[in-house]
Amino acid sequence: MNMTRVLSFLQMARYKKTELVEEDISSVSSIQLNEGVSTTTTHIRYHTGISVWGSRSHLEKCLLVLVASLLLIVVVLTALLSASPGFTPSPAIPSQCNFSDDNFESMCLTDTCVYTASEMARSIDKTVDPCDDFYAYACNGWIKNNPIPDGKSMWSIFGKIELQNQLIVKNILEKMDIDKVKSKAEQKARIYYDACMDANETIEALGGAPLQEIIRKIGGWNISNSGFNVQKFDFQAILQNLQNGYNLGGLFNWAVGEDDKSSSKHVIIIDQGGLNLPTRDNYLNKTSHKKILDAYLEFMTKISVLLGGNETHAKEQMSLVIDFETELANITIPAENRRDEELLYMNMTVTELEVMAPFLRWQDFFNDAFRRVNKKISNKDKVVVYASDYLKKLSRVVAKFMETDKGKNTMNNYFVWQAAKSLSPYLSKAFRDAAKILRKAIFGSEGGEELWRYCVTDTNNAIGFAVGAMFVREVFHGPSKPQAEEMIEGLRTAFKRNLKNLAWMDSETREAAILKADAISDMIGFPDYILNPQELDKQYSDLKVEPNKYFQNNIMVNFHALRKNLERLDQPVNRTRWGMTPTTVNAYYTPTKNQIVFPAGILQIPFYDGRNPRSINYGAIGVVMGHELTHAFDDQGREYDRNGNLNQWWNNKTTNQFKLRTACIRDQYSNYTLEGTKLNGKQSLGENIADNGGLKAAFNAYLDYTKNALKNETLPGLNFTHRQLFFVSFAQVWCSSMTKEASTLMIEKDDHSAPRYRVIGSLTNLPEFSREFNCSLGSKMNPVKKCEVW
Structure with missing residues (x-):
């Protein structure tokens, strides 16, 4: 969120042509480590048809539950035995069927829920005690089933979704009838992509x-x-x-x-x-x-x-x-x-x-x-x-x-x-290949993704909101936006309520903090203007893109980004301007706007799907939302008031108490090691504060939701309570693998902690986690000493 991050985006603007040229933001994910793409992933959409559940008799419902559960067990165990022998999660059939509507309605049997349950089961390692190492418990199966693809240095849920998004964009671009597209900006995106793909081998000829x-x-x-x-x-x-x-x-x-x-x-x-x-x-x-x-x-x-x-x-x-x-x-x-x-x-x-x-x-x-x-x-x-x-x-x-x-x-x-x-x-392939030895030394992988993936990424960096318009029309439908807004409001309420329980805050600072929380605005999915061809075209009106001129197109995009940035001087700040394109699998908080933003790219399974039980959504995207909200009150965000201005609005005594609590977080994470090297708890302090605060706010918001929910669904074939599912869902979005070199770079460069400790660090500080999994005090996941800021 500091100026180092602001200007790291500037460097991206100059070296990768992205339109993120001045946003002062804190993101949830380590985007700088995603250095390449190399594998093909098929995007699968899950649709739920009209439900006929309500017309079934009690007996039929019970039999269907049992049959569906047995079928799920067969599917899950078959997949586990074929893909990862040695991992034997034990999905359970409901122990009894008492012909109560509540009993049947509490189990979600849609195709989405069955898929989610299967994926969860495949990721869990039942040989690990969840009170000893919850990350290993939740993720060992995923890590075993998802080796790092050739050419990449890191593989994670974020990476898998990114590849799915790229495939969607590729199909849209390549199927586009350029003469029938109303938006000139979208036409420019297609021309830019085609020039990158270089079917006429112009790039190679120029050298x-x-x-x-x-x-x-x-x-x-x-x-x-x-x-x-x-x-x-x-x-x-x-x-x-x-x-x-x-x-x-x-x-x-x-x-x-x-x-x-x-x-x-x-x-x-x-x-x-x-x-x-x-x-x-x-x-x-x-x-x-x-x-x-x-x-x-x-x-x-x-x-x-x-x-x-x-x-x-x-x-x-x-x-x-x-x-x-x-x-x-x-x-x-x-x-x-x-x-x-x-x-x-x-x-x-x-x-x-x-x-x-x-x-x-x-x-x-x-x-x-x-x-x-x-x-x-x-x-x-x-x-x-x-x-x-x-x-x-x-x-x-x-x-x-x-x-x-x-x-x-x-x-x-x-x-x-x-x-x-x-x-x-x-330039030509020889120039691109020259960088492989440096990528190998830095990341532990040479990179070398398929050309179309490189060109999709590059087109998104260059003309990202035109690409975003196509992406949104293709995949971002239905009630996603209002449901996300509802979740954010629930998180805000839970966060504010918790402020009243913090004895270390004086009343004046607490009231000011509540006002700041109320003032946090949110933007979800995409900026509305991109679906208006005339408004979208204005964004790129002075950008000239020509067929078969890939290098020159890059120069023009660089100049376009510079000009757009320079035009802002003496202009009022546009508080609805986006700092990430809609396809981005990430989220961010901007302190000068006091604003949280969630692009459409991250609002999909496993982070979010409206057809999944709410425990899954709150554990995944809910924690992301809480993370970004908490950034408004981390060691840097707290320096900005509710209007986004840097000033000293805290009582000095409260500031001192805050620093004592953040020192606990700093020391906690500094004692974690990755590949034999200690993490830098000082460098990652803001992100660690946000991880801890976001998890707590999301869990409390989920508890609030369950109080008034007409039904509180769980997943079939998994022997977890609703609350346990929340924590498993949270942990599994961070399942990942990385090379030793990438791990070293993460410690040295990244504001975020390694995924393993984003899970372990936050859960060990939250008493509610230990209660739900019956972890005895003094166990590794329930240490006697805990750190708490928010």
């Missing part, structure tokens, strides 16, 4: 020529003998060319975003940036990351050679670029030390910025960008800086390298490498 042309335009490169002259090296010009001309990165990140202290306004925001490996530790801990650094150098050298360079010379020059990036890593502030928004925020004039960071003529830099939207920046205009120490030190680093021709040459190589690294994926 590296499109990128070589850009390198010549930005001043040349000595590695490829493309006209670089060190005596004419212009630091300001090349930086402006990269960032303002091609919307690429380098040295720092900047964008137009919402002002944290005046959230109804847009302002220029500047933060640290410039590293090309995932973490600063990749550069600074050279011993443990030698494999990654070696692979990075090999990747850089291969791209250089493909662009016309000599291998030996290129390797020497790229080694110096890595040294330069290491200097940047040395002055980069670690993410765990950047969690206090109030301390990071600095509002200053452009003149003050030039005094603080004189390595750049900032007014000229901004005016070079804003001339594209006919705006002008004065030296008195305000900017918000989140990395003042970094920018001060960066000025000294730049000054040192500008002292010698060798230093200037290295900086030029660094800038050209930004373009080469960012744009090479849009």
Whole structure:
């Protein structure tokens, strides 16, 4: 949710063309680890016909229950014995049939429920005591039945749904009659996708020529003998060319975003940036990351050679670029030390910025960008800086390298490498394959998904809301939206009620917190405008996309994203603007809007299906909703008031009590280990607070629902109570596997804890879980010491 996350989305905008260019958000899932797609998954929809249940006699109902249960047992056991011998969950037939309507109506026998029950049974490992390791109990079967696909480093429920969504989008795009589509934006999506698929092999024929042309335009490169002259090296010009001309990165990140202290306004925001490996530790801990650094150098050298360079010379020059990036890593502030928004925020004039960071003529830099939207920046205009120490030190680093021709040459190589690294994926196969060795070192997998999956993802990144319109029309039907809204209201009520039970909060802060909870707005499914062709077309009116011009289309998309972002300066904040496209399998909270958002992509089985028992839905999507709601009150979200403004609205005594409780969470997660390495409980603090608070709020909301429910269904063939199903459902959406390399990266980079500890950490802190599964006090899942914030 902090500015590191904001500008990580900016980097995605520049390197992957996504439209997420300024959202300050906290998401529920670790999207940065989903580096590739490699397997085909068939999307199966489950439809329930008109029910004839009510016309049956009591005897017929009882017999049908028994027959259905026996059939389910046969299906489940057959699947288990064939797919994973050794795992023997024991679905149970109802012990008696007393011919009571309540008894029959409490069991859901729709095709959706039978499927859900079967999937749950296949995932459970009955050889594990749920009071010893609930994650293993709930997920070992899933892990055994779902090995990591070739080419991927992580496999999870999120990944499976994402693949299903991609298949849906592929079918829509390929079946589209482009001449009959009313929306020009959707036509552009199809043209972009076709250009990516490259049926005419235009991309292969061009090779590296499109990128070589850009390198010549930005001043040349000595590695490829493309006209670089060190005596004419212009630091300001090349930086402006990269960032303002091609919307690429380098040295720092900047964008137009919402002002944290005046959230109804847009302002220029500047933060640290410039590293090309995932973490600063990749550069600074050279011993443990030698494999990654070696692979990075090999990747850089291969791209250089493909662009016309000599291998030996290129390797020497790229080694110096890595040294330069290491200097940047040395002055980069670690993410765990950047969690206090109030301390990071600095509002200053452009003149003050030039005094603080004189390595750049900032007014000229901004005016070079804003001339594209006919705006002008004065030296008195305000900017918000989140990395003042970094920018001060960066000025000294730049000054040192500008002292010698060798230093200037290295900086030029660094800038050209930004373009080469960012744009090479849009060139021929040889360029895309060059990255495999680096992906293998970082993620433990070479990637290499099927071309159509890559192109679906890339089209969604480029023209995501046009793709979203097609996706929504295809799959997002029925009562999903009102049912989701009903669940959110129930969670809000449960969360507010719990605030009144927290003795550590003073009454004034508690009342303000209740007002903030009431003010949290929600957006579900998709923005309404995308189903209006005229309104959707406005979003992409200045985007030019042409057949058989994949590389150039990418350049145009980059420029489109930059222009859209620059236009926001001096414009009021649109509080209904989405930061994720509808197909996204994720959810998020935006503190400056005090808003939670749930795209259509995540509102499907196993997270949500209106035909499943509510215990399943509350345990899955309900906890996700509670997670995002709790982000409004985590260690960073709590700094924003109900209007989305950063200010100190808490009583000091309550703030101190809050910090004591969050320290307990921090220490708890810091003691967990993954692949022999301890988690970083400080870095993941906000997400862990949200996980714990979301689970508690969702469980209490589910209990509230059961009080007035006309029927409270359970699943057939599973020997679980309704409440136990809630916890199993919660745990199983986090079932996942990952390579050792991906695990290491998650610990070093991700704000979220590893899936295993998202389950174990939250459940061990919730007494209600231990009561439902009869875990004795002192058992691993019911420790004596528990942490509680919300």
